[in-house]
Structure formats: C-alpha cells, structure tokens
Amino acid sequence: MIALEIQNVTLAFTALLTGVALVAAALLIARLISPSSYNPQKGEPYECGIPTRGESMAQFKVGYYLFAILFLMFDVETVFLYPWAVNVTRLGTNGLTAIAVFFCIIVLGLVYAWRKGALEWK
Amino acid sequence: MQDLSVATSWFHSFLLGYIPEWAAVTLECLLIGVGLLLLYAVLALFYILFERKVCAAFQCRLGPNRVGPWGLLQSVADMFKILIKELITLNHGDKFLFELAPFLVIIASMLAFAVLPWGNGLEVINFNVGIFFLLAVSSIGVLGILLAGWSSNNKYTLIGALRSGAQMVSYELSMGLSVVTMVVIAGTMNVHEICMAQEHLWFIFSGHIPAIIAFIIFMIAGTAETNRGPFDLPEAESELTAGYHTEYSGIHFGFYYLAEYLNLFIVSGVAALLFFGGWMPLHIPGFDAFNNIMDYIPSVVWFLAKAVALSFIIIWFKWTFPRLRIDQLLTLEWKYLLPINLFNLVLMVVVVLYRLTL
Numbered sequence: 001m002i003a004l005e006i007q008n009v010t011l012a013f014t015a016l017l018t019g020v021a022l023v024a025a026a027l028l029i030a031r032l033i034s035p036s037s038y039n040p041q042k043g044e045p046y047e048c049g050i051p052t053r054g055e056s057m058a059q060f061k062v063g064y065y066l067f068a069i070l071f072l073m074f075d076v077e078t079v080f081l082y083p084w085a086v087n088v089t090r091l092g093t094n095g096l097t098a099i100a101v102f103f104c105i106i107v108l109g110l111v112y113a114w115r116k117g118a119l120e121w122k
Numbered sequence: 123m124q125d126l127s128v129a130t131s132w133f134h135s136f137l138l139g140y141i142p143e144w145a146a147v148t149l150e151c152l153l154i155g156v157g158l159l160l161l162y163a164v165l166a167l168f169y170i171l172f173e174r175k176v177c178a179a180f181q182c183r184l185g186p187n188r189v190g191p192w193g194l195l196q197s198v199a200d201m202f203k204i205l206i207k208e209l210i211t212l213n214h215g216d217k218f219l220f221e222l223a224p225f226l227v228i229i230a231s232m233l234a235f236a237v238l239p240w241g242n243g244l245e246v247i248n249f250n251v252g253i254f255f256l257l258a259v260s261s262i263g264v265l266g267i268l269l270a271g272w273s274s275n276n277k278y279t280l281i282g283a284l285r286s287g288a289q290m291v292s293y294e295l296s297m298g299l300s301v302v303t304m305v306v307i308a309g310t311m312n313v314h315e316i317c318m319a320q321e322h323l324w325f326i327f328s329g330h331i332p333a334i335i336a337f338i339i340f341m342i343a344g345t346a347e348t349n350r351g352p353f354d355l356p357e358a359e360s361e362l363t364a365g366y367h368t369e370y371s372g373i374h375f376g377f378y379y380l381a382e383y384l385n386l387f388i389v390s391g392v393a394a395l396l397f398f399g400g401w402m403p404l405h406i407p408g409f410d411a412f413n414n415i416m417d418y419i420p421s422v423v424w425f426l427a428k429a430v431a432l433s434f435i436i437i438w439f440k441w442t443f444p445r446l447r448i449d450q451l452l453t454l455e456w457k458y459l460l461p462i463n464l465f466n467l468v469l470m471v472v473v474v475l476y477r478l479t480l
Contacts, residue, residue, distance in 0.1 A: 036209070085306045
C-alpha cells in the first residue's frame with residue numbers, strides 16, 4: 001500500500017515536471033523563432049498612448065482583502081469537513097454531533113460576517 | 123467494462139523483462155509525461171476551435187472555415203502564429219515574477235489534468251485523496267494570476283488581477299462545498315472509487331434533489347473559476363483592456379489562453395466525474411440488456427463525451443447571461459450560493475443517513 005503511494009507521488013512529480021517542460025519548451029522555441037528589437041517605448045506600461053500618469057501601483061479597495069480573509073476562514077473550515085464527509089455513515093451519532101457543533105460555528109461565522117456588513121461591497 | 127489497467131500493468135511487466143525496475147519506472151514516467159503534454163496541447167487546440175465554432179453558431183455565423191476542412195486546422199495555425207510573435211520585456215515590471223507567473227498557471231492546470239479519470243484504470247495519479255488533491259492544486263492558478271497582474275506594473279493588470287483573485291477565491295468555496303456534498307454520498311475521495319460507486323446509477327440520479335442542487339452550484343462556481351462569461355469581469359475589455367494579462371505578448375499570452383481552455387475542460391471533467399459517473403456508462407437498474415449494450419462503448423469515449431457536453435453548457439452560459447458587476451458577483455456567491463450550499467450539505471447528509479438515495 002505504501003509502495004503505491006510513493007508511485008503516486010512520483011507521478012504527481014512527473015505531471016509537475018511536464019507542466020514546467022511545456023512552458024520552458026514553448027518559451028525556448030518562441031525565443032528562437034520570434035523577432036526581437038529594442039525600443040524604449042515598447043516596454044512602457046500599456047495605457048493610452050501618452051506617458052503613464054503617476055504610480056502604476058495604484059491604490060485599490062481594501063474590500064478585496066476582506067473577502068480574501070473571509071475566504072481563508074471558510075476554506076479552512078471546509079477542509080475540516082472532508083475527513084468527516086468520507087466517513088459519514090461509519091462514524092454514526094458521535095461523529096454527527098461533533099460535526100453539527102462545528103457546522104453551527106461555520107453558520108454563526110457567516111451570520112456574524114453578514115450582520116457586520118462584511119459581505120457588502122461598498 | 124474492460125479494465126485498461128491490465129494493459130498498463132502488462133506493459134510494466136513487459137519492460138521489466140528487459141530492463142531493471144528503476145529504468146522501467148523512469149521510462150514509464152517519461153512516456154506519461156509525453157502523453158500528458160500531447161493530450162494537453164491537442165485538447166486545448168480542440169477546445170479553442172470548439173468554442174469559436176459554438177460561439178459562431180450562437181450568433182448565426184460560420185466561424186473559422188478557411189484553414190483546413192471546416193476550419194479544423196485554424197487553431198494549429200494560430201499556435202504557429204503566436205509562436206513567431208515577439209516577447210516584449212517590460213521596463214519597470216518585476217521580471218522574475220513576470221516570467222514565473224505562466225509557469226504557475228500551467229502547472230496548476232497540468233496537475234489537475236493528471237488527476238482526471240480518463241477511462242477504466244486510466245487515471246494518471248490515483249491518490250486516495252484524489253478529488254481533494256485536484257481542488258488543492260487548481261488553486262495554485264490564482265497565485266499565478268495575482269503575480270501576473272502585480273508584476274506587470276500596470277493599472278489595468280493590477281485591478282484585473284485583484285478582481286480575478288477575489289472572484290476565484292470566493293467561488294472556490296462553493297466549489298469545495300459542493301464537492302464535499304458529493305463526497306458524502308460517494309463515501310470516498312479516490313477518483314476511481316467515485317466512478318465505481320456510480321456503477322448502478324449516476325450520482326445526479328441516485329442523489330436526486332441535493333445532487334441536482336450541488337450540480338447547479340458546481341456549474342456556476344466552475345464558470346466563475348475559469349473566468350468565463352458571465353463572470354469574465356477580470357478581463358472586461360471595455361474597462362480593463364485584457365485584465366491581468368494585458369502586458370503579456372506572444373506565447374506568454376498563449377499560456378494563459380491554453381490554461382483557460384484547459385481549466386474549462388477540467389471543470390467539466392470534474393462535473394462529469396462527480397455527477398455523471400466519470401467514465402462509467404449509463405446504467406439503469408433492472409435493464410440488463412440496455413446496460414450490456416452501453417458497456418460496449420469504451421470508457422474513454424464516455425468520459426470525453428460527458429466532458430465536452432458539459433463544456434458546451436458552460437459556453438452556452440456566456441451567450442445567455444450578461445456580464446455581472448463585481449458587487450453582484452460577490453453578493454451571488456456569499457449571500458446566495460454559500461448559504462444554499464451549507465443547507466444542501468445538511469440535506470445530503472439526511473438523505474444519505476436515512477438511505478433515501480435511489
């Protein structure tokens with residue numbers, strides 16, 4: 001059984017290397033056959049034709065971070081649901097009560113975020 | 123159903139007769155790598171043509187029809203054309219991250235691609251946590267998109283990347299929860315065992331109401347995950363030119379294009395796996411003659427047919443619904459899909475525990 005898992009890790013590594021090889025090979029071919037010339041205008045940020053005004057690293061809404069943090073909490077909670085979901089029929093009542101408490105915490109978290117207005121895009 | 127793992131294990135023992143084990147494993151890994159690469163490229167080219175043809179049909183146009191018969195070679199020609207275009211280097215961007223971002227995007231889709239059940243015994247990676255591994259690796263793609271937008275040193279790409287990041291992480295939640303719902307009924311996370319569990323009836327039929335709700339949520343979340351219309355606001359061309367890949371040119375842009383179409387295939391493949399039995403033929407309990415006839419169609423054909431049919435539905439979405447605003451998008455996810463999903467999970471547990479499955 002352990003040997004099988006090692007084989008799977010090797011295969012996952014193979015897939016990863018395949019991805020790297022695909023990008024590297026395509027880039028190599030493109031660099032060999034594509035033209036290239038230098039022009040200081042070419043490397044400027046694409047905007048509207050005239051030189052860029054101000055910093056390119058513009059300010060952006062903090063709302064994006066808020067949703068990222070909310071995602072982090074809920075996603076980690078979802079991860080904890082997986083091991084239980086596999087064994088839902090085998091764990092019986094004990095497992096069900098434990099996960100019910102945990103599930104209530106998730107729902108309470110969502111209700112709290114909702115009431116606090118964290119889900120509004122302002 | 124013929125089990126194709128017989129063929130692969132025969133090949134392994136055939137190789138062992140001539141060369142030592144480490145060499146055999148290396149050779150097999152090399153062959154798998156080449157196979158994945160070819161399949162990846164061919165599927166992406168097919169999907170690009172498929173989408174263009176379907177879009178053309180929706181708009182009463184002909185679509186590409188000049189290169190090759192019925193335009194079949196159009197995307198091959200496009201690939202060569204994109205290879206001979208110049209790769210522009212930026213003056214101010216972060217060059218290392220700019221080069222790294224396409225690698226991450228392609229690696230994420232390639233790893234997810236390798237988990238899909240192609241046929242009976244044809245899974246490349248057969249982890250016991252297969253579907254979980256698939257969700258985990260496909261989230262690396264968000265990282266690539268955020269890095270691409272940030273390292274390009276451009277306002278459009280920055281805003282495009284942030285929108286894309288917020289959208290993809292939000293809908294990943296729905297995707298994860300609908301997968302949990304289906305794991306409850308399957309009782310396993312191994313992709314092969316999920317297929318085997320649907321031997322008598324596909325989950326969308328045996329799980330009836332909760333499975334159908336999970337399927338609808340999964341398709342919506344999958345469309346948003348792949349940044350396709352109506353959720354294509356990270357690349358809303360009237361506001362952000364091309365979104366996070368504005369500064370990429372030539373084959374650099376091609377990688378994002380490839381990954382986008384492959385992600386479309388992966389999402390439809392996972393939907394086919396979780397709801398329509400993966401490579402499992404259509405079986406109806408009690409109709410043995412019908413089931414036997416269905417078994418004659420090879421498992422690979424079943425899987426590809428289901429995946430392409432579901433992709434067609436996702437492409438159809440694009441021409442049916444107008445593009446959402448970012449606040450509508452986040453409201454849809456957090457105020458509708460997430461609560462419905464949590465309720466649906468409870469419903470599925472009740473259905474499974476009281477044996478109400480068909």
